[in-house]
Amino acid sequence: MAGINKNGPVALIDTDPQASLSNWWNERKAETPIFASVSIANLANHLKELESGGVKLAIIDTPPAITETIRLVIAVADLVLIPTRPSPHDLRAVGSTVEMVEAAGKPMVFVINGAAARARITGEAAIALSQHGTVAPVTIYQRTDFAASMIDGRTVQEIDASSRSTDEIKELWKYVNKRLRKC
Ligand SMILES: Nc1ncnc2c1ncn2[C@@H]1O[C@H](COP(=O)(O)OP(=O)(O)OP(=O)(O)O)[C@@H](O)[C@H]1O
Numbered sequence: 001m002a003g004i005n006k007n008g009p010v011a012l013i014d015t016d017p018q019a020s021l022s023n024w025w026n027e028r029k030a031e032t033p034i035f036a037s038v039s040i041a042n043l044a045n046h047l048k049e050l051e052s053g054g055v056k057l058a059i060i061d062t063p064p065a066i067t068e069t070i071r072l073v074i075a076v077a078d079l080v081l082i083p084t085r086p087s088p089h090d091l092r093a094v095g096s097t098v099e100m101v102e103a104a105g106k107p108m109v110f111v112i113n114g115a116a117a118r119a120r121i122t123g124e125a126a127i128a129l130s131q132h133g134t135v136a137p138v139t140i141y142q143r144t145d146f147a148a149s150m151i152d153g154r155t156v157q158e159i160d161a162s163s164r165s166t167d168e169i170k171e172l173w174k175y176v177n178k179r180l181r182k183c
C-alpha cells in the first residue's frame with residue numbers, strides 16, 4: 001500500500017493479477033473511492049497525474065508473492081503496509097518482503113489480519129514481526145463480515161457502522177493516517 005498524501009479523495013490501484021480489489025470495486029455502487037487503471041511500468045507518472053487531479057491518497061494493492069511488481073510499487077510508496085496472517089506460512093514469507101522494503105528505504109507497518117479470538121499464535125506472531133519492524137497497534141480478527149464485504153462491494157463500516165470489525169478498521173485508519181502524516 002502506498003500513500004501519496006494525507007486526507008482527501010482516495011484512489012485505488014490494483015497491481016495483483018488476481019484482481020480481488022478490482023472485483024470488489026466492480027461490485028461497488030458508491031462512486032468513491034475512485035479506481036485508477038494504471039500500467040505498473042509508469043506508476044510514478046500516474047500518481048503525479050492523480051495528485052494533480054486532486055487525489056490525496058492512493059492505495060495500491062500488490063500481488064502476494066515477491067515479484068518485480070512489488071519492488072516497483074514499493075519504489076513509489078510513502079508507506080508500506082504489510083498485512084500478515086498469524087500463520088507460520090505468512091511469517092516465513094515476511095523476511096523477503098522486509099528486505100525489499102529496507103533496500104528501498106521506505107517506512108513499513110505490519111498489520112495482523114485474520115486473527116482468531118484468544119489464539120496464542122496471534123501474540124506470538126506480533127512478537128515475531130516486531131523483530132523486523134513496527135506492528136500496528138490494532139489486530140484485525142477473522143470475521144464473516146470482512147469476507148462478506150469483499151463480495152458485496154461495500155466496506156464493513158458500510159455494512160454495520162457499529163460492528164467490532166468497523167471499530168478495528170476505524171482504529172487502523174486512525175493509526176495509518178497518523179503515520180502517513182509523518183511521511
Ligand atoms: N479479517 C478477515 N476476516 C474474514 N475474512 C477475511 C479477513 N481478511 C480477509 N478475508 C477474506 O480472505 C480472502 C482473501 O483476503 P485478502 O484479499 O485480504 O487476502 P490476499 O492475500 O490479498 O488474497 P488474494 O490473493 O485473493 O488477493 C478474501 O475473500 C477476504 O474476504
Ligand SMILES: [Mg+2]
Binds near residue numbers: 016020061062063064
Ligand atoms: Mg490480495
